[in-house]
Each structure stands twice: as structure tokens, then as C-alpha cells.
Amino acid sequence: MCSRCNYREILERAGLEATPGRLRVLEVVGGHPAPLSAADIHRTVNRTGRLDRVTVYRILDRLVREKILQELSLGGRRRLYGMAPSEHHPPHPHFRCARCGAVQCLPPGGVRVDLGGVRRVFAGEIREVEVRLEGLCANCLSRA
Amino acid sequence: MCSRCNYREILERAGLEATPGRLRVLEVVGGHPAPLSAADIHRTVNRTGRLDRVTVYRILDRLVREKILQELSLGGRRRLYGMAPSEHHPPHPHFRCARCGAVQCLPPGGVRVDLGGVRRVFAGEIREVEVRLEGLCANCLSRA
DNA sequence: TCGGCGCCTGCAACTATGTTGCATAAGGGG
DNA sequence: CCCCTTATGCAACATAGTTGCAGGCGCCGA
Ligand SMILES: [Mn+2]
Ligand SMILES: [Mn+2]
Ligand SMILES: [Zn+2]
Ligand SMILES: [Zn+2]
Numbered sequence: 536m537c538s539r540c541n542y543r544e545i546l547e548r549a550g551l552e553a554t555p556g557r558l559r560v561l562e563v564v565g566g567h568p569a570p571l572s573a574a575d576i577h578r579t580v581n582r583t584g585r586l587d588r589v590t591v592y593r594i595l596d597r598l599v600r601e602k603i604l605q606e607l608s609l610g611g612r613r614r615l616y617g618m619a620p621s622e623h624h625p626p627h628p629h630f631r632c633a634r635c636g637a638v639q640c641l642p643p644g645g646v647r648v649d650l651g652g653v654r655r656v657f658a659g660e661i662r663e664v665e666v667r668l669e670g671l672c673a674n675c676l677s678r679a
Numbered sequence: 680m681c682s683r684c685n686y687r688e689i690l691e692r693a694g695l696e697a698t699p700g701r702l703r704v705l706e707v708v709g710g711h712p713a714p715l716s717a718a719d720i721h722r723t724v725n726r727t728g729r730l731d732r733v734t735v736y737r738i739l740d741r742l743v744r745e746k747i748l749q750e751l752s753l754g755g756r757r758r759l760y761g762m763a764p765s766e767h768h769p770p771h772p773h774f775r776c777a778r779c780g781a782v783q784c785l786p787p788g789g790v791r792v793d794l795g796g797v798r799r800v801f802a803g804e805i806r807e808v809e810v811r812l813e814g815l816c817a818n819c820l821s822r823a
Numbered sequence: 824t825c826g827g828c829g830c831c832t833g834c835a836a837c838t839a840t841g842t843t844g845c846a847t848a849a850g851g852g853g
Numbered sequence: 854c855c856c857c858t859t860a861t862g863c864a865a866c867a868t869a870g871t872t873g874c875a876g877g878c879g880c881c882g883a
Contacts, residue, residue, distance in 0.1 A: 552879095554831065573869080587833050592870065594831095608752035612841070612869065630803065645796030648810065652789030658817035659774065666792065667809045673802035696850085698860065717840080731862050736841065738860095756840065756870070 537565040539623045549601040556586045560594050561603070569638055570607050570615035570629070609638055609667060628665075632672035634679075639672070681709040683767045693745040700730045704738050705747070713783055714751050714759035714773070753782055753811060772809075776816035783816065 542561040546553040563579045564571060571579075577591045595616055598604040605619040609631045615638060620626040625643035632638075646666050654661065671679065686705040690697040707723045708715060715723075721735045739760055742748040749763040753775045759782060764770040769787035776782075790810050798805065 552830075556832075589834080589871080590832055606754070608754045610750070610752045612756070614754075614869090628797065630801070630805070632803065633806065641797050642800060645794070645800065647793040647796075649791040649793075650789070650812075652791075653772065653785050653812070656786060656789065657774070658820075659776065660815045660820055661774070661812050662777065662814035663812065665811045665813070667811065668794075668797070668805050668807065669809070670806035671804045676802075676804055696859070698849095700861075733842080733863075734861055740842095758840090 537618065537623060540565055540618075545603055549603060551597065551601065555584070556580075556590055557594050557598070559584065559586065560591065560598070564604060564616055565618050569640055570605075570609075570617035572613040572615055574613070576616065607638075607665070610669075611636060628668055630668040630670070630672070632675055633669050634671055634675040637672050637674070641668070681762065681767060684709055684762075689747055693747060695741065695745065699728070700724075700734055701738050701742070703728065703730065704735065704742070708748060708760055709762050713781075714749075714753075714761035716757040716759055718757070720760065751782075751809075754813075755780060772812055774812040774814070774816070776819055777813050778815055778819040781816050781818070785812070 540561075542558050542565065543553040545561070546557055551557065559580045560576055563576050573588075573591055573595055576595070577586070577588050580586050580591065595604065595606075599606050599616070599619075602619050604616050607615045607617065607629060609615060609629060617640065618624040627643035628641045628646045630639045630641055648664055648666060650661065650664065684705075686702050686709065687697040689705070690701055695701065703724045704720055707720050717732075717735055717739055720739070721730070721732050724730050724735065739748065739750075743750050743760070743763075746763050748760050751759045751761065751773060753759060753773060761784065762768040771787035772785045772790045774783045774785055792808055792810060794805065794808065
């Protein structure tokens with residue numbers, strides 16, 4: 536888990552009961568260096584106890600609605616989950632290897648985005664910006 | 680369809696037969712101002728003729744592999760398809776309304792991305808950058 | 824202490840989207 | 854016209870996510 540996050544407190548601040556299932560999901564997601572799929576999370580959580588697949592989906596939906604987790608669509612059919620941007624978790628871009636499909640979190644601050652041109656002409660309201668990079672990961676590069 | 684694109688020529692340059700199915704898929708995608716799902720494309724193409732659902736998927740896969748179309752994952756379960764960046768189709772960011780789910784293409788050039796910080800530390804090779812915006816569309820804003 | 828109520832969980836069935844296997848059809852080069 | 858390749862259709866299948874409903878468990882008020 537992320538050493539600076541108190542998951543119980545995060546849940547309670549959002550008005551959610553700190554159930555064992557929710558705590559374990561948060562520990563798994565917060566403790567992994569890259570975003571995970573629902574299946575990954577289900578598998579991992581079930582190494583130490585038991586939590587139904589559907590319950591995992593419902594926990595993920597809820598935590599995303601409360602902006603505790605962030606849902607990413609990075610190509611492929613599965614959605615990935617990571618900690619939502621917050622004090623301890625600055626927003627950052629993600630990278631996906633076109634060859635092996637691996638997804639990585641990139642360091643925050645490494646990408647600067649200027650929305651000026653869009654804000655001047657777009658009639659809606661922009662709330663979030665997601666940057667997704669694609670290419671070849673170090674691993675695939677070296678064995679290419 | 681896009682008035683500046685000769686789909687037959689695009690297919691032949693990629694070494695693909697210009698079959699009626701492929702031409703119709705390209706006309707539908709190229710003629711729509713926002714990216715479309717496979718189901719959208721299937722439905723539209725079948726208003727004027729007949730093309731199997733599976734054939735539509737295979738055509739889309741092929742055209743994406745040949746970089747004639749671009750596949751977008753913008754949240755939700757379905758992938759969307761638009762013309763790939765090319766001479767007549769400059770790359771541009773996409774917007775998705777968090778309320779109604781509508782997806783829009785934004786004007787090219789409105790967003791500038793500076794990857795300097797990432798390129799200095801990332802060991803892989805970055806080939807594509809995708810910017811995805813989320814918020815409320817003009818429609819949902821006005822009725823909110 | 825009891826009963827009711829809300830929230831969380833499990834389980835089965837279901838939906839939506841995409842994929843595979845295999846047979847048939849189309850079409851271009853001899 | 855024949856042969857070969859490639860495209861298409863159709864049925865079955867696979868994967869990821871969703872829904873309905875019932876049981877459990879804690880909490881609160883009577
Ligand atoms: Mn991340
Ligand atoms: Mn577009
Ligand atoms: Zn890779
Ligand atoms: Zn909207």
C-alpha cells in the first residue's frame with residue numbers, strides 16, 4: 536500500500552463504511568506501481584481471503600464515483616484502475632506498449648499540456664485532461 | 680465522406696482490395712464528424728446494403744492495422760473508430776462528456792503537449808500521444 | 824432486548840462487445 | 854474456364870461487465 540495513505544480515513548471521509556473488501560481493494564491498487572484491471576484486483580485480493588468478482592466490480596464502481604480511484608481506458612477491452620489524483624498522488628500520464636500491452640505510470644510533471652486553443656473555442660466545460668502515450672516499452676525495444 | 684479522400688486509392692495504396700464493404704465502412708467513418716463504434720458503423724452501413732457484423736469487425740481491425748483508421752478507447756466498453764491522422768486528417772484531441780457520454784473531435788492544434796520531461800527519463804520509445812478531455816458538453820451544461 | 828432498516832456481499836443469470844472456426848463466394852492471373 | 858488467394862457469412866464461443874434478488878450484519882429507536 537501507499538505509505539502515506541490511510542485508507543480507512545479516506546473511505547470514512549467519503550462517507551463509505553471501511554469494510555474489509557474495500558480496504559483490501561485499496562491496498563492492492565494503492566500498493567501497485569501500475570494500474571490494474573478488475574480481474575487483476577480480484578485475483579490478488581483472493582490470495583489472502585475471499586471476495587466475489589461482482590463485489591470487486593461494485594467496489595471499484597463506488598470508489599471511482601467517489602473519486603478515490605481513477606478509471607483508465609488504455610486500449611484493449613479492459614478498464615484499469617489506479618489511485619485518483621490527490622494530495623499524495625499527483626496526476627501523471629500513462630504509457631502503453633503497442634507490442635506487449637504493458638501499461639506504466641509515468642512520472643508526474645514530465646508532460647505539460649496547453650489547452651489554450653481549445654478553451655477559446657470549445658463550448659463545453661473541460662474538467663479533466665488525460666494524456667496517454669503509446670510506443671515500445673524498454674523491454675520490447677531491447678528484444679526487438 | 681471526406682471530400683478530399685479517395686478511399687479506393689487509400690485502400691489500394693495499402694495493398695488492400697477496394698471491396699464494397701471496405702469502401703462503405705470508410706465512407707461512413709470518414710463522413711461522420713465524431714468517432715463511431717463498430718455497432719454504429721454496422722447499423723449505418725446496413726441501411727443501404729448488407730454487411731455482416733463480423734465482417735465489420737474484421738474490416739475495422741484490418742484498417743486499423745494498416746493505419747487507415749484509428750481506434751480510440753474513451754471510457755465505456757466500446758471502442759470508437761475515426762480516420763487515422765494523415766495529410767487530410769491532422770491529429771486532434773477528443774472530448775467525452777461525463778454526463779451523456781457523447782464524444783467529440785476537437786479542432787487540431789488547439790492543444791500543445793510538451794513531452795520533454797518524459798523523454799528525458801523514459802527508457803522506451805514513444806510513438807503516439809493521445810490527449811483525451813473530459814467534462815460537460817455544451818448540451819449538458821445548458822440543461823444542468 | 825427486540826425488530827426493522829440500510830448497506831454490503833454472494834450467487835446466478837444475463838448483456839454487450841468482440842473473436843474464432845469453418846464453409847462458401849468472389850475475383851484476378853493463367 | 855481453373856486455381857488460388859482473399860473476403861464474407863454464419864454459428865458458436867469468449868471476455869468483461871451488469872442486474873436481480875436474497876441473506877447477513879450492524880445500527881438505531883422503541
Ligand atoms: Mn498511474
Ligand atoms: Mn477525431
Ligand atoms: Zn512491451
Ligand atoms: Zn453531454
